[in-house]
Amino acid sequence: MALAVAEEDSTLMKLESACADLKKILKASAKMEDKLGKIDKNFDTIEETISAASRSIAPLHSLAMTTKALETRINRAVSPALALVDSFKLAESLQHRLLQLSSRASSLRDSQKRLKLLLKYVDCVDQLNATLNTINQDGEPVIHKLQEVVEFLSRTKATDQFRTHRLRETLVTLKALYETEVDAMRFEGLLDQALLNLQDEFEGILLQARHQNINELSEDKEADQMVPSDLASELEVQVLSRISETLAANDCLDICIDIFVKVRYRRAAKALMQLNPDYLKTYTPEQIDEMEWESLETAITLWIKHFELAVKTVIVSEKRLSIQVLGGIMDGVIWRECFVKIADKLMAVFFRFGEGVARSSKEPQKLFKLLDMFDSLEKLKIQFTEIFEGEAGADICKRFRELEKLLVHASSGVFWEFGLQIEGNADGFPPPKDGSVPKLVRYAINYLKYLATETYSVSMAKVLRTEQIWKAGILSKPETHENLLQEAISNVMEALQRNIESKRSYYKDRVMPHVFSMNTYWYIYMRTRNTELGKLIGEQDMKEKYKVVAEESAYMYQMQAWGPLVGLLDMEEEANDAGVAVIRGKMEAFLKGFDEISLRHRGLYNIPDVDLREQIREATVKFLIPAYTEFLNSNSTLVQAKSYVSPESIEGLLGQIFDGADRKLKRRDSKDPKSGGGILASVEGEGETKDF
Numbered sequence: 001m002a003l004a005v006a007e008e009d010s011t012l013m014k015l016e017s018a019c020a021d022l023k024k025i026l027k028a029s030a031k032m033e034d035k036l037g038k039i040d041k042n043f044d045t046i047e048e049t050i051s052a053a054s055r056s057i058a059p060l061h062s063l064a065m066t067t068k069a070l071e072t073r074i075n076r077a078v079s080p081a082l083a084l085v086d087s088f089k090l091a092e093s094l095q096h097r098l099l100q101l102s103s104r105a106s107s108l109r110d111s112q113k114r115l116k117l118l119l120k121y122v123d124c125v126d127q128l129n130a131t132l133n134t135i136n137q138d139g140e141p142v143i144h145k146l147q148e149v150v151e152f153l154s155r156t157k158a159t160d161q162f163r164t165h166r167l168r169e170t171l172v173t174l175k176a177l178y179e180t181e182v183d184a185m186r187f188e189g190l191l192d193q194a195l196l197n198l199q200d201e202f203e204g205i206l207l208q209a210r211h212q213n214i215n216e217l218s219e220d221k222e223a224d225q226m227v228p229s230d231l232a233s234e235l236e237v238q239v240l241s242r243i244s245e246t247l248a249a250n251d252c253l254d255i256c257i258d259i260f261v262k263v264r265y266r267r268a269a270k271a272l273m274q275l276n277p278d279y280l281k282t283y284t285p286e287q288i289d290e291m292e293w294e295s296l297e298t299a300i301t302l303w304i305k306h307f308e309l310a311v312k313t314v315i316v317s318e319k320r321l322s323i324q325v326l327g328g329i330m331d332g333v334i335w336r337e338c339f340v341k342i343a344d345k346l347m348a349v350f351f352r353f354g355e356g357v358a359r360s361s362k363e364p365q366k367l368f369k370l371l372d373m374f375d376s377l378e379k380l381k382i383q384f385t386e387i388f389e390g391e392a393g394a395d396i397c398k399r400f401r402e403l404e405k406l407l408v409h410a411s412s413g414v415f416w417e418f419g420l421q422i423e424g425n426a427d428g429f430p431p432p433k434d435g436s437v438p439k440l441v442r443y444a445i446n447y448l449k450y451l452a453t454e455t456y457s458v459s460m461a462k463v464l465r466t467e468q469i470w471k472a473g474i475l476s477k478p479e480t481h482e483n484l485l486q487e488a489i490s491n492v493m494e495a496l497q498r499n500i501e502s503k504r505s506y507y508k509d510r511v512m513p514h515v516f517s518m519n520t521y522w523y524i525y526m527r528t529r530n531t532e533l534g535k536l537i538g539e540q541d542m543k544e545k546y547k548v549v550a551e552e553s554a555y556m557y558q559m560q561a562w563g564p565l566v567g568l569l570d571m572e573e574e575a576n577d578a579g580v581a582v583i584r585g586k587m588e589a590f591l592k593g594f595d596e597i598s599l600r601h602r603g604l605y606n607i608p609d610v611d612l613r614e615q616i617r618e619a620t621v622k623f624l625i626p627a628y629t630e631f632l633n634s635n636s637t638l639v640q641a642k643s644y645v646s647p648e649s650i651e652g653l654l655g656q657i658f659d660g661a662d663r664k665l666k667r668r669d670s671k672d673p674k675s676g677g678g679i680l681a682s683v684e685g686e687g688e689t690k691d692f
Helices: 002-107 111-156 161-187 190-208 214-220 234-249 253-273 285-290 293-326 330-359 366-387 394-427 439-452 454-472 481-504 512-528 532-537 539-561 563-568 580-603 610-634 647-664
Strands: none
Touching (some): 002 111, 002 190, 111 190, 234 253, 234 293, 253 293, 253 330, 293 366, 330 366, 330 394, 366 439, 394 454, 439 454, 439 481, 439 512, 439 532, 454 481, 512 532, 512 539, 512 610, 539 563, 539 610, 563 580, 563 610, 580 610, 580 647
16 A cells, blocks of 8 residues: 555655656747747848848849840950951051062072062952952951941940040041051052063063973974973962962952963963964965975975974973963963963964964875874874863864864865876877887876785775765765775776776877886786785786786787788798798788887887896797798798808897887886976886796
């Protein structure tokens, strides 16, 4: 029981203690509440104070923002204006530098140092031009912005009047400077003078770029050794290129082109004038027809050489310089135009001469020179096309092709005209009175022999094939070169044969046609056998058409000239039954006939070919002497020894008859078929002689 009372007392004490603590906590809470109330009142006071301060500061903040925006607006106008002023200062500094460089360059004598100084001068001009372009491009926008700011400040009075006034004065000064000085600096000031100086330097350096001695080159070197030369040093090319680009950038491109074309044409023409091409002054077909053949032949030979030399050295060198100097302008368009202008003027004189020759009269001797011209163009065609490639060179390439076309037509025309002249000559000049080979035959055979050589046969065949393609169309299948040439030459040979046959009828003497035919056909055969002409036509055809005919003519000559004498010696009756008078009459008739034939051989019949004449002599001896010997032997009892001529004497007389022809029938010397200077000589002793 006591224990229970004690526990109750302890619990009560704990409760009383907890109650006391709660009372303390409540008191502390009440005090804290009072303090928090005071703090809340203080916060309200502070908030009211801050709100009042904020309302007071707000106008100042707005003013600060306005000031910042105004500053930004002014800076946006003033900063470019300051940069523009700096550009004016830089332009003035560059102008002073130009004056200094110009003064130094004028006093320099060393070419290398002067060229290096010119590079600095060009750099300075480029910088001045760039600066003036900047001023020109930026000036108006800068002044416009500055004017807007001044008007804004004046209207809003955002700054004091003093500052606005200074800014307005700056605007007026800058505007006046821009409007008056920029154009003067660009078009009337030192830049303009510098550009004029560069034009003079450009022309001067171009004039110094000379070609090598082309005359010595033409004499000392073959075609494959003709190489172009460098017209300017590396430093000169660099200076010329920089000057051309600077002139082009300053609206002086037309002047630059004019200077380049004028100077380089003058230099190239002067180089070609070293060749003394006076012949190029004669270029119309009428003028060329009036020229002596020797002069025209020389002129064409020079034209071929000079044309090739001009293309391979002068033209190529000028193209190289054009690329080096003007290649950096407008993506390479300008140098092509300039180069073609220069080359067109140079080549025009060569083209017009070649065209004049091709259009001149179709004389036979011109064929070989026309083929030489055609062959030279064929060899140059690929290189010429490469030199003048592109649209700019289309016209000059077209003229080159037109000249080739003219030469093709002229060459084929001359050849066909030659055949027509041979055909037409049948009713013209009579044959030689002595039965020798006509001049026309000699000329024609040597002409065709020369044409059939390797030198001209290829070119002539190409001409014939080209013309056939043009006539038949490009899709046609023309014959081979060799067949075309063979057919063409065979046609001329047939015309020549018809001419010879027509000439035979002119003779009234019964023996002379056979002498003429024998001489002529033997000449043709002997001069063509074992030659390119003979191989082209065919050796078998040559034998059938000419050798056989010559042999037949020789046989007929023998029958007509000597056959009657042999006929007188034929014994129609036995010698014992014939009277002395008959025998003597036959002998006298024989000797009289022999004398007549001898006189005709000495004064009329001509066998100029030595080998042919010797064969005819031997054949005549074999034909006549046995018959005469038999006649004498058969009638030896009726004919006194002193009353007749011995066979040995007759043979000796025959030898004199045919040997005597040498004194009058020697062949004459003549000229080359290309020279056209008269009748072509037959070449004696050509090949071994074929017996009849």
